[in-house]
Amino acid sequence: MSTPTTPSKTTAAFYLQAGIAFAVSFVGTLLGIAYLPIDAWQRGFLGMSLLFLVTSTFTLAKVIRDQQEASTVRVRVDEARLEKLIAEHDPFKAAA
Template sequence: MNAFNEISKSTAAFFVQAGASFGVSFLGAIGGIYFLPLDPWQRLFLGMTVLFLVASSFTLAKVIRDQQEASTIRVRLDEARMEKLLAEHNPFSAA
């Protein structure tokens, strides 16, 4: 098993909670826009704004996750290289 995958996995309950909270907040925002006493073009503007906010939030979360994974992999590669150098190093050999 890969130690990184074991560490980074979240529980099913956390996944369900995250999905439910997203759904409730998104439906709340859409419901609020629908029931506001506004003209149709104002509702469409607010709806478009909410959709762009959701899309940019997913993009930001993905970028942060990708950067974190890249730094973790980079650190693990550096550690592996250092272990290889230490394993190959013999302090008693003539230089």
């Protein structure tokens, strides 16, 4: 039986690039909203929409990551072992 390969780790450079890209796009959008020629309540609505979009994006990314991790072979093997232990356990058998 072959051992499953571990997923590749994210490099520090890619992590930094993703963080910088997020910060630049977020600040750019905030500045764009701030300088729009609209009323304050419209500007506030756009700002709240932006914040909701960002938080829902993080939530979606976490859900997708969790789903991917749950489908890995290692997790399924661990679940099968646990189910086997539970099935073999007899709670009425006296401890030796």
